[in-house]
Amino acid sequence: MKDGQGAYKWATGNTYKGGYKLDKRHGWGEMHWVDGSSYIGEWDNGTQHGYGKMIMANGEVKEGLFENGAFKKFASKEEVEEIMAVLNP
Numbered sequence: 001m002k003d004g005q006g007a008y009k010w011a012t013g014n015t016y017k018g019g020y021k022l023d024k025r026h027g028w029g030e031m032h033w034v035d036g037s038s039y040i041g042e043w044d045n046g047t048q049h050g051y052g053k054m055i056m057a058n059g060e061v062k063e064g065l066f067e068n069g070a071f072k073k074f075a076s077k078e079e080v081e082e083i084m085a086v087l088n089p
Contacts, residue, residue: 019043033057041066051080 002008002020009015018029024046025031032038041052047069048054054062054071064075065083075083 021045050084051075051077 013034019027025043036057042050048066
């Protein structure tokens, strides 16, 4: 079981490097997909959650608030920290 910092490469070639908690991506980490897209940011319970930056294979960039794996809104890291503080007092 992965817990703490680590790295993993799937058979598909996708890679992750960062934090783990109870065998799930957690804390700060970066994921790179073989199609050229990548995500660098916060994870919770295996999904993108909190502040992050997603760069799509076509070059589109989404930077801001992610909740449960979905991009919610463009925001600075500071704005996301304020939002998360309200959501998770």
